[in-house]
Amino acid sequence: MPHVRSRWIAAPLAAASVGLAYAACQAGAVGPETDDARRSSRTTAVPMSPCLAGATTLVGDLDGDGRPDRIGDPGRTGTRVTVQWGAARGSFGPRHAVKDLLGTEPGEAAVTVEIADFTDDGILDIVVSPVGSSAADSSAPVRAADYRPGPLRRADLVPATGSGVPGGPPALPADGWKRFYEPCS
Structure with missing residues (x-):
């Protein structure tokens, strides 16, 4: 058996x-x-470290969706920063002015934006700063610089609230992001 x-x-x-x-x-x-x-x-996108794709173009995942986004600062002043959200197959969507996504408040002449990995964690962060006042004697509250740690949800790209004294725009060095990031391979 x-x-x-x-x-x-x-x-x-x-x-x-x-x-x-x-x-x-x-x-x-x-x-x-x-x-x-x-x-x-x-x-399927693999998270990547931010890298340079030219002197004024940074590629990295700004919104945390796992796809690289293209961030441009053509004037290197922070006032004309644009973002193109990453799309399927490595392409990018239409160009959006970040200041239009964030908006300006009464009394603000413009908004500057600086995008970088400020916390050295491999995730892009954003600092929004108002520039000047449209009227010298305006009593409207003006936002102080606003730090938004990444990853940023697109829903978070709305005007910040708060009051304070605006500073000057946080200007990028003359060589752009080269000082902070390696070129994309």
Whole structure:
């Protein structure tokens, strides 16, 4: 009867191994790689460290969605910063002026924006600063600089509130972001 006993032992072991293999396939741990799986792995964005794509263009994940976004500061003054949100397959969406996303408050002539990894955690942060007053004797409250740690949700790109004395725009060095980031490879 040794053969009968081995069948009774083998049957539960086979059932358990089939169950474990099925669970592993469901979890993606094992199994044949399909064309869909290969395509999905190529289009799934991998978080990357911010890097330079030119003297005035920074590429990094600003909104925390795992796709790199393109941030430009053509005048290197912070007053014309634009963002292009990362889209599928490594492309970028339309260009948005960050100041339009943030808005200006009464009494503010403009808003400057500086985007960088201020906390050295690999995640881009943003500082919004009002520039001057549109009227010298305006009694309207003016925002002080506003620090927003990243990752930034797009819903958070709304005008900040608060009052204080505005400072000058936080100007970028003449060499742009080169001092802070490596070129994109």
